[in-house]
Each structure stands twice: as C-alpha cells, then as structure tokens.
Amino acid sequence: MNTVEVTDSYRHKGLRQQLIDSLKDKGITDELVLKAMNNIPRHYFLDLAFDKIAYEDRAFPIGEGQTISQPYTVAYQTQLLQINQFEKVLEIGTGSVYQATVLAELGAKVFTIERQKNLFDKNKKSYPFLSKYRNIKFFYGDGYLGLPQYAPFDKIIITAAAPFIPERLIEQLKPGGIFVLPLGDDENPNQQIMTRVKKELDGTLTIEEFENCSFVPMLSGRQK
C-alpha cells in the first residue's frame, strides 16, 4: 500500500467510461455525479495490485481492514446528497479519499475525518494528485464527535455503517441541510439501509429510507 499509479492511460479511461455507463444502467441518473466520477482515476486510490480491476464495480481492501466503497454505492450516496458548488460537506470515514474527491470534484468544501492514524497519515503523504483538490481538509478524529469548530455544514455523509443517527452530527447540520448515512444495527452487521435525514428550517427531521447497502462499521474513538 505505498505505491501510487500516477498514469491515467487510455486503457484506464476506457474502462472508466464503461464503469460510468454501467452505473447509468444500474439507475444512477445524476449527470453531474457521473461526470465527476468519470473525471477521477479510481485506480490512483488503490494498491497497484488492483490496477487491472480498479474499474470493476466492487469494493476493494485499502489496508487496516477497511475498504474503498463500491462505485455504485459512492454514486448512489452522492446522488442522495444533492451537492451544490461551495457547500460545506462533512464526511465521516476518509478511508481511501475516493468519496471525498468525488465531493470535491463537485465543487464542495470537504471536511473529512478518519479515526485510523495509519490511513490518515497515508492520505496526507502519498497522493500527489490531491494537490488538485485544495478544497479537501483532513482530520484525524472520531467522526461521532464531528467538527463543531467548523459547523454548521450544508451536508453530512457517513461512509461507515452507523448503528444510530449521531445526535452531535445532527446538531452540526444546517437547517435545510441533508445528512446521508448507512444505518444498521448489530443484529445484521452486513446490511444497512441507506438513510437520508433532512433537517427542516424549523429544526424537525424528515427521514427517508432507500436501498440496502453494506459498509464496514462506524467505530467510536480514535485508533492509533
């Protein structure tokens, strides 16, 4: 997990276009999300060993027992967030930085938190291409606490399986804001329901449930 493939060849671009077409076939309709994902070389975020399969619609290991989400899931969750340019977005679970980059490519100001020190350190060091995305800020911490010093956020996204809707994060969401998270309980650890929480202008919450999905668990506390 230390070498980053920096060439975006015609082969990569061709495979990426095929992946984007397959996401459309699977029901992703937001053209801006599809375009953003087509602009980002997913293989940059993966170990070289995955270079040939980086454009399959699959999750892959990124070290420390964590995974980069399946492209369909990234597209689906991003589409539910309805990102507008310059919005402040809080992401819990930086992982490979792929999802954060999709949000940044859509023009959001991204604040992303990772609880695992090794993944956090790796993100800071090994991605020269991230210099293109000055609108991503990295934090090492516990996502359950959010980032009160930067609140309120227009949008919040959790990219790990949350056992409940964290109250602290609701507090950090702007009235009118949207929060998308995979919600699941311990009884069924491999399956969650993609959930969208809207904070109305009067502060009440509207909760919508979407497809089933499968994420690694959201854990509390930082890990050294």
Ligand code: SAH
């Ligand atoms: N968005 C990532 C997905 C990574 S998987 C990507 O595009 O690759 C989920 C990540 O959430 C893991 O890296 C895991 O360490 C992290 N995570 C889990 N619980 C967390 C918490 N409470 N705070 C911050 N990060 C957390």
